[in-house]
Amino acid sequence: MRVVSLRLTASQWRLITEHLTRELPNEACGLLGGCAGVVEQVIAVENAARSPVRYRMDPARQLEAMLAIEAAGLELTAIYHSHPHGPATPSLTDIAEAYYPDSLYLICSPDAHGQWRGRAFRIVNGQVSETPVVVE
Ligand SMILES: [Zn+2]
Secondary structure, three states: OOOOOEEEOHHHHHHHHHHHHHOOOOOOEEEEEEEOOEEEEEEEEOEOOOOOOOOOEOHHHHHHHHHHHHHOOOEEEEEEEEOOOOOOOOOHHHHHOOOOOOOEEEEEEEOOOOOEEEEEEEEEOOEEEEEOEEEO
16 A cells, blocks of 8 residues: 555654653654554664664664564554754665555754754655644
8 A cells, every 4th residue: 555644643753852852963864653554652762783874774673663663563664863962864875775665754854952853764766755643
């Protein structure tokens, strides 16, 4: 099914942004399990790169998270990570390393007031298209 938006509840969005804030100044990352763009699960994954400018999911933690999503009968709806210094758009590295064409990439950066803002993208064969994020 074609996903037309990434839908999160306010409490899921809070879980994500608390995780992003906790990991500052480094990038933080995680997986969102769901169905048809509606998020059901937020799973923080350790950023093994421990860097303010890149992320690399700890492979064992990423596998555990993938299995948890599958065990719940859900899909990998999105992969989230932060750009602490912005912008909330995919970097060239993000595009080159986008291995999940069926998943969305949720990228978050702080606005001028320090509030996290997220934008979602589909990245297929180097082509980037934006999908709206809805927090309800
Ligand atoms: Zn990035």
